[in-house]
Amino acid sequence: MMNAAPTQRARTLLIANLLGQMAFGLLAMTISIPSMQEWAAIFGSSQASVQLTFSAYLLAFGGLQLVYGPLSDQMGRKRMLLAGLSLAGAGSVLAALAPDLATLTAARVLQGAGSAAGMVVGRAMVQDLFHGPERTRVMAYVGMVMGLCPPLATIVGGQLHVRLGWQANFVLIAVLAAVLLLAAWRGLPASPAPAENRGHWFANMLSAYGRLLREPVFLFYVAILSMTTATFYAFLGGAPIVLGSYGVGPEGIGYYIMCIPAAYIVGNYLTTHLVHRAREGRIMALGQLFTVSGIGLMLVLGLAGLNTPLALALPLLLLGLGHGFLMPSTLAGTVGVLPALAGSAAAVAGVLQQLMGAVGSYAVGLFPHHGVVNLGLLMMTFTLCAVAAQTLMHRRRASVAG
Numbered sequence: 060m061m062n063a064a065p066t067q068r069a070r071t072l073l074i075a076n077l078l079g080q081m082a083f084g085l086l087a088m089t090i091s092i093p094s095m096q097e098w099a100a101i102f103g104s105s106q107a108s109v110q111l112t113f114s115a116y117l118l119a120f121g122g123l124q125l126v127y128g129p130l131s132d133q134m135g136r137k138r139m140l141l142a143g144l145s146l147a148g149a150g151s152v153l154a155a156l157a158p159d160l161a162t163l164t165a166a167r168v169l170q171g172a173g174s175a176a177g178m179v180v181g182r183a184m185v186q187d188l189f190h191g192p193e194r195t196r197v198m199a200y201v202g203m204v205m206g207l208c209p210p211l212a213t214i215v216g217g218q219l220h221v222r223l224g225w226q227a228n229f230v231l232i233a234v235l236a237a238v239l240l241l242a243a244w245r246g247l248p249a250s251p252a253p254a255e256n257r258g259h260w261f262a263n264m265l266s267a268y269g270r271l272l273r274e275p276v277f278l279f280y281v282a283i284l285s286m287t288t289a290t291f292y293a294f295l296g297g298a299p300i301v302l303g304s305y306g307v308g309p310e311g312i313g314y315y316i317m318c319i320p321a322a323y324i325v326g327n328y329l330t331t332h333l334v335h336r337a338r339e340g341r342i343m344a345l346g347q348l349f350t351v352s353g354i355g356l357m358l359v360l361g362l363a364g365l366n367t368p369l370a371l372a373l374p375l376l377l378l379g380l381g382h383g384f385l386m387p388s389t390l391a392g393t394v395g396v397l398p399a400l401a402g403s404a405a406a407v408a409g410v411l412q413q414l415m416g417a418v419g420s421y422a423v424g425l426f427p428h429h430g431v432v433n434l435g436l437l438m439m440t441f442t443l444c445a446v447a448a449q450t451l452m453h454r455r456r457a458s459v460a461g
Contacts, residue, residue, distance in 0.1 A: 073188065074197060076246045078204045079239055080140060081181035084174035085208040087147065087232045088116055093217035094225035101225070102160040109160065112167045119171030120178075121413040127179045128406025129264035136180045136187070136402065140243050143176020148236035155229035170232070175409075177239070182405035184247070186394035192334045194395065198387035199334070202327035206320040206383075267403040277404060279452030280392040283343075285411045286445035287385060289419030290350070290378075290438050294319060296423035297434040298371065304429050305368050315372040319379035326383015339388045340453055346385030347446050353377030354439045361431035371431050378438075415441075 091112075098109045123143075131139040150169025157163035181201075189197050219227040271277050298316055307315065326346070333342055356374035393408040394401040419441060426433040 072246060074200060076242050077181050077184055077197075078200060080177040080243060081201055082204050082208050083144075083147070083177045083235060083239055084120060084171075085205060086212045086235065087151070087170050087174045088113075088120065089209045089212040090216035090219075090228045090232060091225065092213050094220045094228060097220075097225070098160065098163075102163075104160045108164075112160070112164045115164050116167040116171035117413065117417070119168045120175050121410045123172045123175035124179045124406040124409040125268075126264070126406075127176045128183070128402040128404070128409075129267045129400075131180050131183055131402035132267060132400055133263050135249065136184050137243060137247055137249050139402075140176050140180040140247070141240060143173045143180070144236050144240040144243065145173065147173025147176075148233050148240065149173070151229045151233035151236060155226040155233065166229075173236075178409055179402060179405045182390065182394050182409070183401040185391075186398055186401035186405075188248075195334045195339065195387050195391045196331045198390045199327040199330040199383075201390065202330075202383060202386050203324045206323040206327065210317055210320060264403070267400050268407065271397065271400060271404055271407055274396055275455055276452060277393065277396040279448050279455065280389055280396065281408050281411055282448035283445045283452070284386070284389045284393060284408055285415035286441045286448065287350075287382060287389070288412045289415040290354075290441040290445070291319065291382065291419070292416035293419035293423055293434065293438050293441060294375065294378075296420035297428055297437070300423070300428040301371055301431055301434055302368055305366060305371075307368050315368050318372040319375050319382075322376040322379025323383045323386075326380040327387060328383075329380075330384055330387050333384075334387070339392070342384050343388050343449060346381045346383070346388075347442075347449060349377045349381030349384065350442050351381075351439070351446065353379075353381060354435055354442060357431055358435040358439065361435060366430050 095109050095113065098112070099105060102109075127139050127143060147170050150166050150171075150173055153169060154163055154166035157166055185194060185197050185201070215231075216228045219231065295316070302311075302315055326349075330342060353374050353376065356377065357371060360370040360374065390408070394404045397404060419437075422437055423434065426437065428434055
């Protein structure tokens with residue numbers, strides 16, 4: 060087990076280092092989104108082929124988390140993180156030099172495969188280095204950063220594309236990979252592998268995942284995390300369609316979508332102060348209450364015929380606030396159930412989070428969206444699944460404690 064930072068300054072630098080490692084994958088994922096609308100013309104290809112560059116990144120980013128997690132438990136966090144950053148940097152350089160779309164797609168696979176390390180290892184190291192309410196507080200900081208990353212990355216990516224060309228986004232990510240590699244090498248403590256994990260890595264990986272899948276509380280935490288993520292991704296997929304039906308053009312959609320990330324950041328900030336005063340269960344229950352209330356209010360306004368952009372966006376400020384209360388405790392819980400398998404737990408949680416997010420986004424296309432009602436019902440369905448998992452988890456804990 061790693062030791063906590065000995066001084067306040069060292070602790071602050073350590074947290075900043077971990078936040079950077081976890082944010083890197085999201086930055087690499089989203090910074091090139093503004094460029095994608097022009098890649099079809101630049102490379103003389105179809106838009107479907109262009110979209111494959113993003114899907115390829117997501118598949119590699121999600122799939123490799125399943126490998127990095129148990130390997131970091133067995134071989135050490137720092138070693139896996141350095142390997143991942145090196146791979147992500149190489150993929151970014153290849154992307155910047157790509158002469159065709161096939162090479163760019165392959166480069167995005169390398170980027171995603173390398174970036175996955177930061178997300179998994181970062182969450183596992185939070186478990187290693189922080190305990191109790193302090194762990195939840197650090198996870199709240201993680202939530203604040205994650206909420207800021209996608210919108211800021213797309214803004215920066217768009218500006219770089221216009222001023223320096225689409226390749227500049229990948230050059231920036233390559234530089235960030237090098238900076239984070241140096242920061243990890245110099246600033247993160249080493250974590251020697253436990254003696255009992257010295258067997259073959261693949262056998263240990265299967266054993267770790269089997270152990271986690273037999274732990275009901277872990278599965279409940281992952282269900283809450285996955286369904287909450289699906290709710291948000293359903294919103295991201297459906298909001299542009301609904302707003303388009305209200306007459307909002309592409310240039311204005313981002314301002315309404317920003318409502319949830321902005322409120323999410325506020326919720327995470329409030330959690331950093333509440334975590335020392337209230338139990339985890341109360342904070343999570345408060346998060347679900349705000350989430351259900353926000354979606355419910357949006358549905359009521361939609362059913363009442365109030366079909367305006369603000370009738371969609373303003374109620375979902377409550378959802379963003381609720382997710383800000385809910386996610387830090389949930390993330391801390393996933394890696395805290397079995398501390399010895401924190402890397403594997405972070406991997407499972409990360410993959411299922413991405414998978415259910417993709418399901419939520421895909422499900423939007425199964426229904427027409429001329430108003431908020433169908434979108435609201437879909438979001439409410441995912442949210443109620445999260446509420447059910449949370450209720451069952453607390454009942455399980457109460458029965459074990461009793």
